[in-house]
Amino acid sequence: MIEVAGLNKAYQTQKVVDQVSFQLKGAGVTAIIGPNGAGKSTLLGLISRLQRPDEGWVRVDELDVHHCAGDRLAQTLAILRQENQISTRLTVEDLVSFGRYPYSKGRINEQDQFKIEQALAFLDLLGLRHRYLDELSGGQRQRAYIAMVLCQDTRYLLLDEPLNNLDMKHAVGIMKLLRRAADEMGKQVILVLHDINFAASYADCILAMKEGQLVYMGSPEAVITPEIMQDLYDLDMTIQQIQGKPVAFYYR
Amino acid sequence: MTRSTVHTNPFYSLRWLSGVALLALLAMLSMMVGVMDLSLTHLTDEATQVLLISRIPRTLAVMLTGISLAVAGMVMQMLARNRFVEPSTTGTLESALLGMLVMTLFAPGLGVLSKTLIATAFAMVGSLIFMLLLRSIPLRSTVMVPLVGIMFSSVVAAVATFIAYRFNLLQSLANWTNGDFSVLLRGRYELLWVTLICAVLAYLYADRFTLAGMGRSFTTNLGMNYALVLFTGLLLVSMIAAITVTTAGVVPFLGLVVPNVVSLMMGDNLRRSLPWVALLGAGFMLFCDLLSRLLRYPYEVPVGTVMGVIGSVFFIYLLLKRTQPSHV
Numbered sequence: 001m002i003e004v005a006g007l008n009k010a011y012q013t014q015k016v017v018d019q020v021s022f023q024l025k026g027a028g029v030t031a032i033i034g035p036n037g038a039g040k041s042t043l044l045g046l047i048s049r050l051q052r053p054d055e056g057w058v059r060v061d062e063l064d065v066h067h068c069a070g071d072r073l074a075q076t077l078a079i080l081r082q083e084n085q086i087s088t089r090l091t092v093e094d095l096v097s098f099g100r101y102p103y104s105k106g107r108i109n110e111q112d113q114f115k116i117e118q119a120l121a122f123l124d125l126l127g128l129r130h131r132y133l134d135e136l137s138g139g140q141r142q143r144a145y146i147a148m149v150l151c152q153d154t155r156y157l158l159l160d161e162p163l164n165n166l167d168m169k170h171a172v173g174i175m176k177l178l179r180r181a182a183d184e185m186g187k188q189v190i191l192v193l194h195d196i197n198f199a200a201s202y203a204d205c206i207l208a209m210k211e212g213q214l215v216y217m218g219s220p221e222a223v224i225t226p227e228i229m230q231d232l233y234d235l236d237m238t239i240q241q242i243q244g245k246p247v248a249f250y251y252r
Numbered sequence: 253m254t255r256s257t258v259h260t261n262p263f264y265s266l267r268w269l270s271g272v273a274l275l276a277l278l279a280m281l282s283m284m285v286g287v288m289d290l291s292l293t294h295l296t297d298e299a300t301q302v303l304l305i306s307r308i309p310r311t312l313a314v315m316l317t318g319i320s321l322a323v324a325g326m327v328m329q330m331l332a333r334n335r336f337v338e339p340s341t342t343g344t345l346e347s348a349l350l351g352m353l354v355m356t357l358f359a360p361g362l363g364v365l366s367k368t369l370i371a372t373a374f375a376m377v378g379s380l381i382f383m384l385l386l387r388s389i390p391l392r393s394t395v396m397v398p399l400v401g402i403m404f405s406s407v408v409a410a411v412a413t414f415i416a417y418r419f420n421l422l423q424s425l426a427n428w429t430n431g432d433f434s435v436l437l438r439g440r441y442e443l444l445w446v447t448l449i450c451a452v453l454a455y456l457y458a459d460r461f462t463l464a465g466m467g468r469s470f471t472t473n474l475g476m477n478y479a480l481v482l483f484t485g486l487l488l489v490s491m492i493a494a495i496t497v498t499t500a501g502v503v504p505f506l507g508l509v510v511p512n513v514v515s516l517m518m519g520d521n522l523r524r525s526l527p528w529v530a531l532l533g534a535g536f537m538l539f540c541d542l543l544s545r546l547l548r549y550p551y552e553v554p555v556g557t558v559m560g561v562i563g564s565v566f567f568i569y570l571l572l573k574r575t576q577p578s579h580v
Contacts, residue, residue: 050469074475081469087333087394088465089519098463102475106459106523132519152474 001025002156003189006056007046009039017041017053018212024205029118030190031199034209035233039166040192041081041160043209043226047190048079048158060156074102078149086133092144093129096120099151119151123177139170146174150181157181159191165196171195175202200224203244208232220246271531275315278538282311285542287550305438313441314433314541314555315534317500320447322533323454323526324492325507326514328379330465330522331485332386335515335574339375339493339509343401345502346408347378348494349428353412357419366497368443369432375490378408383482386577395575431556432504433541440499445497450488451530458522461485503537503556505563510536512570 002024009017016041017170024030032040045051047058049065058065060077078099090098097104100112108116120126123143133141149157159178163171179202181187193199199206200220208216208223210232216223224246229237238249284290286307290299325338332342339345351374355367362370382404389396416425454461460481463471473476496503510533514525537555540562544555 048473050472069475070477071475073474079469079473086333086466088462089515090466090521091519094519094521097472101459101463106328148390149473151459181433 001059001061002190003059004045004047005055005058007043007053007058008055009042009046009051009053015212018058019048020209020212020214022207022214022217024188025189027182027186027188028190029178030205030207031193031203031214032190032207032209033193033196033199033232037211038209039212040209044079044158044190044192045081049073050079050081071102074152074154076154077158078152078154079158080145080149080162081160086141087244091132091137091173092125092147093120093143095133096125096129096147096151098206099148099153102152109162115151115153119147122181123147130194138165139167139173142170142174144168146177155186155188157187157189158191161192162192163193163195163232171198178202196224196229197247200247207228207240224248268527268531269296271528271535275531275535278535278542279315280310282314282538282542283307294307297394307388309438309441310433310436311538313436313444313500314537315442316386316444316448317431317496317503318446318506318533318535318537319530320451320533321496321503321537322353322510322529323451323487326511326522326529327454327485328489328507329511330461330520331482331489332383332397332448332468333465334394334397334569335396335512336508337401338505338511339379339489340502340504340507341398341401341405342382343378344382344490344493345410346405346412346499348372348375348490348497349425349502350374350378350408350412350415351460351494352428352498353415353425356421356424357389357415364443364498368494371494371498372487372491375494376486379486379490383486408499418557427501428497429502429556430554431501431512431559432552432554433500434552436500443495444499447492450492451460454485455522455526457481457484457488458526462520462522467574501556504560505567506533506537506559507568509563509570512574516573 004009005021007017007020008015020043032043034040042051048051052066063073063076065073069088072151093116097108100108100115104112119127123146125143125147126150128136128140133144136144144160152191162174175198178189178191182189203220206218206220206223207214208228215232224239226237226239229235229239229248235250239246240249283303286302288299290303290307323473327336328337328342329380348371351371352367355362355370385400385404386397389400412425412512413557416422432560460476463474463476464478464481468478471481511529513530514528518525518528542559543557544553544558547553
């Protein structure tokens with residue numbers, strides 16, 4: 001269970017995350033949506049201890065995220081951020097192996113090796129394992145990063161805009177994978193998404209943020225409605241059910 | 253290949269063994285070259301003296317400097333997350349020089365060891381300032397980082413020059429700033445062994461430095477204290493910079509060229525590549541030192557000059573090759 005209570009974070013006088021509290025239980029996919037500058041990435045950063053809150057606390061399975069040992073938390077929660085600059089030449093296999101670091105501290109044993117193979121296979125990377133990251137396409141690289149956090153074998157998986165720079169095919173591929181990770185491996189996936197239709201068709205729960213505050217929270221059917229979208233994005237949207245999921249049309 | 257290539261021992265491969273053999277050959281050659289002809293098959297007393305007092309210490313000093321500067325360059329490149337930095341383009345070396353100068357002024361009686369420690373502290377402060385400068389550059393383009401480093405280094409060097417000028421110490425400063433191994437006799441190079449310890453420590457920390465190269469979020473996600481990794485790395489680099497500068501002087505480009513060549517050869521997993529960085533560093537340094545002794549035989553060209561000429565050509569090549577993306 002993830003518990004967030006009274007989180008506040010400000011840069012200078014600008015409040016980026018404002019009194020956010022919520023609880024998430026059970027496996028599944030949770031999407032954080034909202035306009036630019038709503039504080040989505042910062043919230044993810046705070047939950048994953050990459051950033052410190054000014055006030056409030058975060059507990060993940062009873063662990064106080066900002067005060068527990070780093071390697072202990074690294075076995076419970078994994079975070080993947082958008083890294084746009086890669087200056088390090090690592091092979092896909094090197095990268096994925098580093099996912100075992102919280103357990104192995106650099107000495108890979110049989111079980112670590114098994115997990116590495118499993119993650120490589122799950123993301124269809126076996127044929128690319130000896131390629132360098134800087135030789136891969138954006139989609140392949142994103143898959144390699146996700147393989148690494150999967151290999152970390154944590155119950156909680158946090159991803160900051162994992163679909164950035166991906167074409168439709170790869171975006172769908174990644175979302176299907178994350179759905180499978182939740183359903184088959186019992187993981188709890190929390191991700192920031194820009195595309196509300198992706199959120200609506202893959203997430204179990206949607207958190208909607210605006211101006212640093214958590215304004216709506218619920219199932220896709222409850223959150224993706226014309227009224228809420230109008231409030232959130234200041235856009236008129238037509239929302240229809242397609243294959244049992246709400247789909248928003250907002251392009252004109 | 254089913255076993256992970258990440259953590260297998262690199263020391264038993266054929267490539268590695270032939271590399272070591274080649275290095276040994278260079279080292280032998282280095283011990284033979286000098287004003288006095290030496291034949292290793294029958295040694296006179298005088299020849300033994302020359303070997304023990306001058307030739308062996310010099311060869312060792314050259315190798316130790318090569319190893320540690322190359323390793324320091326690699327670690328610095330990981331920490332700064334940029335391929336084009338090394339201690340002489342991050343203000344580290346210049347700050348160490350400034351430290352030496354200040355100590356010569358205010359505590360000339362102090363031993364070499366204490367002076368070096370103070371120089372290390374200066375180097376550390378310099379490197380930290382550089383890292384802070386990097387943090388405040390919003391757009392970290394590949395070429396911006398070394399440019400900022402070079403500017404910062406020049407500022408520190410200018411301060412050092414000014415102080416040296418005011419206190420008539422320009423001569424000492426010039427001695428330090430141009431790498432020269434001809435003065436490293438027995439009793440004057442031994443401090444360099446400490447740099448080997450630093451290099452070995454860097455190897456023990458290899459995984460952490462590799463991860464630091466992937467960024468703060470990455471390191472933190474895997475449960476490590478990023479600030480601690482950064483601090484440890486900068487400390488090792490500063491120590492190496494300070495010691496090499498006080499004993500051998502400034503040797504430019506080595507810390508830039510060798511890590512880049514190794515990175516192109518086998519990537520940046522330091523657990524695997526750092527031994528190669530050390531080997532190539534020692535080899536390249538020996539080669540340049542041999543050249544410096546043979547070019548105007550029996551006189552010497554300073555090794556820093558030789559390295560500067562060869563290294564800068566290499567550097568331009570790397571700059572052209574590595575600033576264009578390898579994929580579209």
